[in-house]
Amino acid sequence: MDMFIDLGIKLIVSFFGLWIITFVTGRKTISQLTPLDFLSSLILSEIVGASLYDDKVNLYHLVFALALWTTMSYLFEKATTHFVKFGYLTEGRAVLLIDNGKLNQKLLNKYDMEYKQLLSMLRRQSIFSLTEVKYAILETDGSLSVMRKPEYEPPTAQDMGVAAKPDTFTVTVIDKGKLLEESMLGKPIAQGEIQSKAREQGFDSLEDIAYAEYGDDGKLYVYSKREVQD
Secondary structure, three states: OHHHHHHHHHHHHHHHHHHHHHHHHOOOOHHHOOHHHHHHHHHHHHHHHHHHHOOOOOHHHHHHHHHHHHHHHHHHHHHHHHOHHHHHHHHOOEEEEEEOOEEOHHHHHHOOOOHHHHHHHHHOOOOOOHHHEEEEEEOOOOOEEEEEOHHHOOOOHHHHOOOOOOOOOEEEEEEOOEEOOOOEEOOOOOHHHHHHHHHHOOOOOHHHEEEEEEEOOOOEEEEEOOOOOO
16 A cells, blocks of 8 residues: 555656656757757656656655756756857757758768658658759758748749749847857858948947847848847
């Protein structure tokens, strides 16, 4: 009888403990999980699973393990949020596989991606030819984000009988006041040009910029720290 009571208490503590960890570290859908998040969830399941049926692990051990893991996860999540380079190191960066219609074979080889795999991911977005793609980005969660060439966007400009107006492709160049060298693999950032365009918009110090994107139209889109809520 005592065994069932002990098991029941551990299950209740585990249930609320896991809920608290999810709430504290931030709720994410499965598609948003990074490799680190996935490994973390596996380790957490091992902690809970092992403690439930091991008589040597009592309730205090379980609470201590969950509390310690919650603290570590919270601090790690905050570190990846506040330190940009550390975030890229732990969570990776998006990878530009197709740049303005041109395949980056070097990055395809680096990430062991074959053409048939790339085409399979494109077909899931109703794209059946590489010729339709202007930009393709391999996201950190393994998904593929695609921008079609304007003439292939539904409904097509050809069908409408109007000139195609291309969308603007942008990359992150400034994050929390820090000028990045390469936020997306395959798309280096011209730092001198970014600094010059920021000064043209009245930003003598990049520290005043919360976030900025640079488009292939040559424009810098800036969000100052005054415009962004904390």
